[in-house]
Amino acid sequence: MITYKELGLVNSKNLFQKAVKGGYAIPAFNFNNLEQLQAIIGACVETKSPVILQVSSGARKYANQTLLKHLAKGAVDYAKELGYAIPIVLHLDHGDTFELCQSCIESGFSSVMIDGSHLPYDKNVELTAKVVEYAHKYDVSVEGELGVLAGIEDEVSTGVDSLAISIGTSHGANKFTPAQCTRNAEGILVPPPLRFDILEECEKRIPGFPIVLHGASSVPAELVKIINSNGGKLQDAVGIPEEQLRRAAASAVCKVNIDSDGRLAMTAAIRKVFNDSPAEFDPRKYLGPARDALKVLYKHKIVSVLGSADKA
Ligand SMILES: [Zn+2]
Numbered sequence: 608m609i610t611y612k613e614l615g616l617v618n619s620k621n622l623f624q625k626a627v628k629g630g631y632a633i634p635a636f637n638f639n640n641l642e643q644l645q646a647i648i649g650a651c652v653e654t655k656s657p658v659i660l661q662v663s664s665g666a667r668k669y670a671n672q673t674l675l676k677h678l679a680k681g682a683v684d685y686a687k688e689l690g691y692a693i694p695i696v697l698h699l700d701h702g703d704t705f706e707l708c709q710s711c712i713e714s715g716f717s718s719v720m721i722d723g724s725h726l727p728y729d730k731n732v733e734l735t736a737k738v739v740e741y742a743h744k745y746d747v748s749v750e751g752e753l754g755v756l757a758g759i760e761d762e763v764s765t766g767v768d769s770l771a772i773s774i775g776t777s778h779g780a781n782k783f784t785p786a787q788c789t790r791n792a793e794g795i796l797v798p799p800p801l802r803f804d805i806l807e808e809c810e811k812r813i814p815g816f817p818i819v820l821h822g823a824s825s826v827p828a829e830l831v832k833i834i835n836s837n838g839g840k841l842q843d844a845v846g847i848p849e850e851q852l853r854r855a856a857a858s859a860v861c862k863v864n865i866d867s868d869g870r871l872a873m874t875a876a877i878r879k880v881f882n883d884s885p886a887e888f889d890p891r892k893y894l895g896p897a898r899d900a901l902k903v904l905y906k907h908k909i910v911s912v913l914g915s916a917d918k919a
Contacts, residue, residue: 611697614715623862627817635863652691657918658693659696701720701752709741718768721734778821818859820852834878863913869901
């Protein structure tokens with residue numbers, strides 16, 4: 608077993624307390640490769656933002672758990688080398704079993720999400736409590752997934768440190784069907800607004816408790832346009848408008864998960880290189896621009912959407 612403290616990582620406790628009080632949210636950026644990690648750490652050091660490096664179970668399999676551990680340790684050292692030791696959390700996204708959470712904790716994760724939403728309500732609460740008991744022995748933070756608003760107090764009583772709630776966000780680049788949206792003058796889909804009423808109800812029932820937003824990419828129209836004008840075929844892609852995320856970040860929402868926007872930024876940059884320079888075959892020549900585009904995107908999220916700049 609290696610603890611996250613040995614890797615130089617932190618758990619999310621202090622970060623969330625400060626974020627709730629300060630009216631901003633910590634970025635949780637998913638990663639599974641070197642270029643993404645370089646972009647995340649570069650963007651966060653330059654803006655002096657704390658960061659949650661987020662890994663799904665699929666990403667953990669893809670990258671390999673041994674390599675991941677060293678990448679996370681490398682991220683800590685890399686930030687110092689770039690000139691500013693930002694707080695870095697290594698978080699498991701959507702852990703679905705106790706065993707997976709345990710394995711992550713034993714390989715250096717400082718935070719885990721236990722998502723028992725596939726289980727009946729009682730079993731979800733039971734599983735969440737079991738993960739909390741194990742994780743807290745090692746000072747590891749736990750994010751729970753709330754199936755229904757009705758059970759919010761039960762979920763909090765399991766000892767979780769934060770709760771993912773659904774206020775109308777969703778995963779992926781097609782968050783809503785066209786039928787759920789309206790279209791603006793340019794024909795771009797405009798999604799239904801986030802359910803701020805649910806968020807307010809949570810703030811009333813569990814005041815000051817850290818709330819997490821999943822599926823909070825904005826799916827920028829300009830990225831979709833670059834992808835589609837360079838051979839891509841993304842149809843009716845739609846995300847959450849940034850001004851709504853800004854409003855959420857100013858509330859009890861203290862962690863915002865952003866994955867799809869990073870995928871879009873990388874894909875747009877790579878497609879453009881392939882289209883403009885069909886003879887190019889050096890991976891650095893297309894992964895490099897993808898990394899640069901990612902870094903621009905992350906800095907924008909930190910400074911203009913989440914408000915976490917200068918909070919490290
Ligand atoms: Zn999620």
